[in-house]
Amino acid sequence: MSATRTAILSFLLSVPALAGNSTDYSLEPAVFDGGGAAGSSADYALNPSIGPGAAGSSAGYALRGGFSGMLSDTASLVLTAAGAAVSMNERATLQLEARIRYDDDTVAAFALPAASITWSVTEGPLAAISSAGLATAGSVYQDTPATARVVYQGLERSLLLTVRNLTNDDFGSYAADGLPDPWQVQYFGEAGLPTVAGADADPDADGLTNFQEYVFGMDPLLGFSGVVRWSGSNLLERGVPTPFASGTGGSFTFRAVFARRKDFVAAGLTYTAEFSGDLSSWRASTSTPSVLAEDGVIQVVSVPYPFFVNGKKATYFRVRVRSN
Secondary structure, eight states, X not given: OOOOOOOOOOOOOOOOOOOEEOSSEEEOTTSOSSSSOOEEESSOEXXXXXXXXXXXXXXXXXXXXXXXXXXOOXXXXXXXXXXXXXXXXXXXXXXXXXXXXXXXXXXXXXXXXXXXXXXXXXXXXXXXXXXXXEEEEOOOSSOEEEEEEEEETTEEXXXXXXXXXXXXSOSGGGTTSSSOHHHHXXXXXXXXXXXXXXXXXXXXXXXXXXHHHHHTTOOTTTOOOOBOEEETTEEXXXXXXXXXXXXXXTEEEEEEEEEEETTTTTTTEEEEEEEESSSSSEEEOOSOOEEEEEOSSEEEEEEEOOSEETTEEOOEEEEEEEXX
């Protein structure tokens, strides 16, 4: 008895499918493109044949491909600022956004709805972050780091920002008091009282106000330190102005010597030596001060005495300092 065997060989031919089009789109399923139909319009592009999933994009949406059934897992969050900013000015605002990072390390094209996110400030001079993710910076006395935090469905992420200092007399209780905030924080801390740290206060009771201590480079908490002293080009001791005489053989040159901040121009300070013969009538020096010594922050400068002031021998001098 013999077995009967039948061999069947089938040939599958591509059959043109129906093409569709309208004023809004065109679709040509019959185009041989590796399987699937490519579609496009002014509003979208869709090509299911690219990769194992579908690729799509438009001005209004993005369609992730690469996973069967378009499945993916949320792996983490990405927290960013508008314009990829990593710094903001004091008292300014900056829009923060959070996006999903998927398990294939791609990042969602659109930010998470602000209402679904919990925003907070971890540390630093951020005054607040609104429910819409708008961060507001406080005032600072120097460039200061700040950290914003976001929580979404059990995931959290932080973003480190720098709040930039713009002006030096606008920080906390020190604002608009005529003294630079960094100098006041150095000696009185960030929460000093105006009655102690203010320009007219004299916390060490040495007869010099904080403003005078600042402009002549002295310590407002140390007490009177004497007159300014120097040797060669080295500043030895910061202190109050002093007269100085040099010369030999009975011929002397008298000069008024005083300390001056090296950054006086940037600090908006103007130093003027004034001379008098009777402590009543004063004349401002027109000489350019000569730099004798410095320590990197404070300079020792001098100007010559004039011979006479209003017909009287110049005997006295003082230094007037104005803050612009």
